[in-house]
Amino acid sequence: MDKNYEKYYVPAQSPWPIVGAFAMFFIAVGAGLTVMQASSGGGGHYVLYAGIAVLLFMLFRWFKNVIEESDQGLYSAQMDRSFRQGMSWFIFSEVMFFMAFFGALFYARMLSVPWLGGAGNNAMTNEVLWPTFEAIWPLVTTPDGGTTQAMGWQGLPLINTLILLTSSVTLHFAHVGMENNKRGPLKVFMALTIVLGVCFLGLQVVEYMHAYQDLGLTLDAGVYGNTFFLLTGFHGMHVTLGTILLLVMLIRILKGHFSPDKHFAFQAAAWYWHFVDVVWLCLFVFVYVL
Amino acid sequence: MSSVTEQQHDQAAHHDGHHHPAKGFKRWLYTTNHKDIGSLYLIFSLTMFLIGGAMAMVIRAELFQPGLQLVEPHFFNQMTTVHGLIMVFGAVMPAFTGLANWMVPLMIGAPDMALPRMNNWSFWILPFAFIILLASLFMPGGGPAFGWTFYAPLSTTYSNDNTALFVFAVHIMGISSIMGAINVIVTIVNLRAPGMTWMKLPLFVWTWLITAFLLIAVMPVLAGAVTMVLTDKYFATSFFDAAGGGDPVMFQHIFWFFGHPEVYIMILPAFGIISTIVPTFSRKKLFGYASMVYATSSIALLSFIVWAHHMFTTGMPVAGELFFMYATMLISVPTGVKVFNWVATMWRGSISFEVPMLFSIAFIVLFTLGGFSGLMLAITPADFQYHDTYFVVAHFHYVLVTGAIFSIMAGAYYWLPKWTGNMFNITLAKWHFWLSLVSVNVLFFPMHFVGLAGMPRRIPDYALQFADFNAIISIGGFAFGLSQLLFVVVVFKCARGGDKVPAKVWDGAEGLEWEVASPAPYHTFETPPEIK
Missing domain, CATH: 1.20.120.80 (Cytochrome c oxidase, subunit III, four-helix bundle)
Structure with a gap:
C-alpha cells in the first residue's frame, strides 16, 4: 500500500452539527417572526437571540474539538x-x-x-x-x-x-x-x-x-x-x-x-x-x- | 476483488468503539458517516416526495372537473407553490445529494466525505427548513401562494404576512445545499484514491462535480433574491417596484439567473446515473466517455447564459430575445451528444432488462421528449403562445419526473442491493415500473394538448373545452401517485431482508463500489485502494 497517503481522519460522532441545526431553526423562526411582528410587537426576537446564542456556543465547542484534534496531530496534509x-x-x-x-x-x-x-x-x-x-x-x-x-x-x-x-x-x-x-x-x-x-x-x-x-x-x-x-x-x-x-x-x-x-x-x-x-x-x- | 473486501472488513474490525455504528437514535443525530448521512438524505427525500405528491393529488382532484369544488383558490395556490418548492428543494435535490453521499466516496475510493461533521450539519438543517415551510401552511393567512418562482409583486405587494418564514426557510435550504456542494467538490478534488485520474472518474462523480460547482455559484444568488423580496415586503425598499426606480422584471432576471442553472442541478446527476447504468446492462463500455465529460461541462457553462428564455414575454429588447433563443438552442447540442452516446452504448450490446435498466431506457426516451418540448419553448415567437400554459407544465414535468425522478428510481434500484445486501422484490419493482410508466404518460402527455389549446397554468378552474383531457390527466395523476406507494413497499421490504447478493450485484457492473462487500461495510477504503 502506498505509504505516501497518510490516514485521513474521519471524526467520530459529534453532537455539534445537530445542535447547530436547532440553532439555525431558532434563528430562522426568530428572524421570520421578528420581521413579521415589526409593527405589532411580539416575542419573536427572543427566539432569534436564543438561536444566535446557541449557534455561538455550538461554534465555540465545535472549533474547540477541531483545535484539539489538530493539536493531537490527527490531521494529515490531505486534511x-x-x-x-x-x-x-x-x-x-x-x-x-x-x-x-x-x-x-x-x-x-x-x-x-x-x-x-x-x-x-x-x-x-x-x-x-x-x-x-x-x-x-x-x-x-x-x-x-x-x-x-x-x-x-x-x-x-x-x-x-x-x-x-x-x-x-x-x-x-x-x-x-x-x-x-x-x-x-x-x-x-x-x-x-x-x-x-x-x-x-x-x-x-x-x-x-x-x-x-x-x-x-x-x-x-x-x-x-x-x-x-x-x-x-x-x-x-x-x-x-x-x-x-x-x-x-x-x-x-x-x-x-x-x-x-x-x-x-x-x-x-x-x-x-x-x-x-x-x-x-x-x-x-x-x-x-x- | 475479494481481498479488498476482506481487507476492509479487517480494518473495520480493528477500530471498534466509535468506528461501529452507535446505538439508537444518536447514531442518526450525531453521525459523521457518509453512508448514514446518505441514507438520511434519501429517506428525507422520499418523505418529501410523498408529501409533495399528496399536494399534487389535491391539485389534480380540484382540476378533475371544471368549476371550484374541493379547495379555495387561495389554498389551491398554496398547493401549487409548496408542491413545487418541496419537489425541487425537498425531493429531487436531497435525493441526488443522498446518492452522492453514498456513492461518491465508494466510487473514488475515499474513506468518507472530506468534511464529515459539516456533512451532518448540511443534512440536519434541511428538515427544519421544511418544518418551517410546512408550518406556515397552518398559520393564519396561510403559506406561500405565489408559485415556487415567487415572482414580485406576487411575493412582495400581494403576499400574505407569513412570507418572512418562506424567506428564511429558503435561506436554510440554500445554506444546506451550499455546504453539501462544498463537501462533494472537496471530496472529489482532494480524496480520490491514488491512480484515480480525472479521466478515469466514474461519470456520476464527474456530473456531481459540475453540479456542485453550479450549486455554489447560484444558491447564493437565490439567497440574494429572497433577501430583496424580504426587504421589499417588510422594509419598504423598491428593488422590484417601478415607483421607486426598481423593476418587477429585475426580480425575474435575478431569480432565473439562479433558476436556470438550478434545472441543470436537477438533471446533471441524472445524466451521471444513466451513464452508469446503461453500460452495465448493455455489457459494454460507455460510448464516448470523454465527450460525455465535455458535454456535461458545456451544458453547465451554457446554463449561465440562457436564463431569460423564461421571460420572453416580459418585453425584453429584441436583441436580448434573439440572444437567449439561440443560446438556449445551443444547449441541445451537448444534450444530443449525451442521448446519442447512451443509444450508441446500447447499440449491439448484450442488453438485459433489469429494473434499473427499464427506468434508464424510459428516462432516455421520455427525457428526450421533454427536451424536444423545451426546444419548442426556446423558439421566441412560438413561446409567446406556449408561455404560462400547461404546455410548459408538461415540458418541465417530463424532464423532472420522467427525467430526474426516473433516474433517481433507476439509481435507487441499482444501488439498493449494495446498500442493504439484499435483492429487492423484482416482481413488485417491475409492477412499479410499468404502472409508473403508463400512468406518468397518461398524466403528463395530454397536458401538451390542453396547453397548446391555451389552458393557463396555476388556475384552479378552466374552460369547459378542457374538461375531458383534465379528467384523464387527473386519473393518470392518481394512478401515478398510488404507484409510488409500491416503491415505498419495495424499499422497506428490501431493507428488512431478501435474497442475499454478492459484492458485485450486477454482472456487467464496473467500479470500485462493486469491490466492497454487500451490504457495504460501515467504513470503506480507510486506506485508499490502488487504481490501475
Whole structure:
C-alpha cells in the first residue's frame, strides 16, 4: 500500500452539527417572526437571540474539538487541503451572494431607471406612468416623487477605503510574522488590523447617521438608497464577522496557538479579510464614485 | 476483488468503539458517516416526495372537473407553490445529494466525505427548513401562494404576512445545499484514491462535480433574491417596484439567473446515473466517455447564459430575445451528444432488462421528449403562445419526473442491493415500473394538448373545452401517485431482508463500489485502494 497517503481522519460522532441545526431553526423562526411582528410587537426576537446564542456556543465547542484534534496531530496534509479548498469555495459562494446585489445595482442603473425615463423604446412607459420623471443616477428623485441626496465619495468613504486597504497590508505583515515565527510583530500587526477594522465599522455607523439625519438617504429612499444600504450593509456585516474572526485569532495567538507551518485557521480568517477588502473596493467604485 | 473486501472488513474490525455504528437514535443525530448521512438524505427525500405528491393529488382532484369544488383558490395556490418548492428543494435535490453521499466516496475510493461533521450539519438543517415551510401552511393567512418562482409583486405587494418564514426557510435550504456542494467538490478534488485520474472518474462523480460547482455559484444568488423580496415586503425598499426606480422584471432576471442553472442541478446527476447504468446492462463500455465529460461541462457553462428564455414575454429588447433563443438552442447540442452516446452504448450490446435498466431506457426516451418540448419553448415567437400554459407544465414535468425522478428510481434500484445486501422484490419493482410508466404518460402527455389549446397554468378552474383531457390527466395523476406507494413497499421490504447478493450485484457492473462487500461495510477504503 502506498505509504505516501497518510490516514485521513474521519471524526467520530459529534453532537455539534445537530445542535447547530436547532440553532439555525431558532434563528430562522426568530428572524421570520421578528420581521413579521415589526409593527405589532411580539416575542419573536427572543427566539432569534436564543438561536444566535446557541449557534455561538455550538461554534465555540465545535472549533474547540477541531483545535484539539489538530493539536493531537490527527490531521494529515490531505486534511489541510480539504480545509483550504472548503474555505475557498465558501468565499466563492460569498462572492456570488454579493453578485446578486451588484447585479441589482447595475440593472437598476443601466436598465430600469433609464427605461422609466423613456430610454430605448420606452417613451410611452415614461409618458403614461410618470411623465415628469427624469432618469438620473444617483436616483435622488424617484418616479413617485420621493427625494433624497446622494452620498459623496470624498469624505468618509475615501477615508474608509484607505483604512480597509491599510488593514489588508497590516494583516499581510502579520502573516509574514507568523511564517517567520516573529510572534511580537505578529501580535502587534494583528491588533492593528483589528483596530482598523473597528475604526472602519465605527465610521460606517457615522456615515449611516449622516445619511439618515442630513441627507434623507434612507433604506426606503428608492432604488439608490436600497442598493446603497443593502450593499454597504451586507459588507459591514461581513467586516463585523471578519473582525470577530481576527479577534479570535489574536486571542489564540496570545494563548500560543499556531506555528509557522501550521496556521490554517489564521490563514482562513486572513483570506476572508482580504475578500471583504476586495468587495469594498468594488463597492467604493460602483456605489460611491461612479 | 475479494481481498479488498476482506481487507476492509479487517480494518473495520480493528477500530471498534466509535468506528461501529452507535446505538439508537444518536447514531442518526450525531453521525459523521457518509453512508448514514446518505441514507438520511434519501429517506428525507422520499418523505418529501410523498408529501409533495399528496399536494399534487389535491391539485389534480380540484382540476378533475371544471368549476371550484374541493379547495379555495387561495389554498389551491398554496398547493401549487409548496408542491413545487418541496419537489425541487425537498425531493429531487436531497435525493441526488443522498446518492452522492453514498456513492461518491465508494466510487473514488475515499474513506468518507472530506468534511464529515459539516456533512451532518448540511443534512440536519434541511428538515427544519421544511418544518418551517410546512408550518406556515397552518398559520393564519396561510403559506406561500405565489408559485415556487415567487415572482414580485406576487411575493412582495400581494403576499400574505407569513412570507418572512418562506424567506428564511429558503435561506436554510440554500445554506444546506451550499455546504453539501462544498463537501462533494472537496471530496472529489482532494480524496480520490491514488491512480484515480480525472479521466478515469466514474461519470456520476464527474456530473456531481459540475453540479456542485453550479450549486455554489447560484444558491447564493437565490439567497440574494429572497433577501430583496424580504426587504421589499417588510422594509419598504423598491428593488422590484417601478415607483421607486426598481423593476418587477429585475426580480425575474435575478431569480432565473439562479433558476436556470438550478434545472441543470436537477438533471446533471441524472445524466451521471444513466451513464452508469446503461453500460452495465448493455455489457459494454460507455460510448464516448470523454465527450460525455465535455458535454456535461458545456451544458453547465451554457446554463449561465440562457436564463431569460423564461421571460420572453416580459418585453425584453429584441436583441436580448434573439440572444437567449439561440443560446438556449445551443444547449441541445451537448444534450444530443449525451442521448446519442447512451443509444450508441446500447447499440449491439448484450442488453438485459433489469429494473434499473427499464427506468434508464424510459428516462432516455421520455427525457428526450421533454427536451424536444423545451426546444419548442426556446423558439421566441412560438413561446409567446406556449408561455404560462400547461404546455410548459408538461415540458418541465417530463424532464423532472420522467427525467430526474426516473433516474433517481433507476439509481435507487441499482444501488439498493449494495446498500442493504439484499435483492429487492423484482416482481413488485417491475409492477412499479410499468404502472409508473403508463400512468406518468397518461398524466403528463395530454397536458401538451390542453396547453397548446391555451389552458393557463396555476388556475384552479378552466374552460369547459378542457374538461375531458383534465379528467384523464387527473386519473393518470392518481394512478401515478398510488404507484409510488409500491416503491415505498419495495424499499422497506428490501431493507428488512431478501435474497442475499454478492459484492458485485450486477454482472456487467464496473467500479470500485462493486469491490466492497454487500451490504457495504460501515467504513470503506480507510486506506485508499490502488487504481490501475
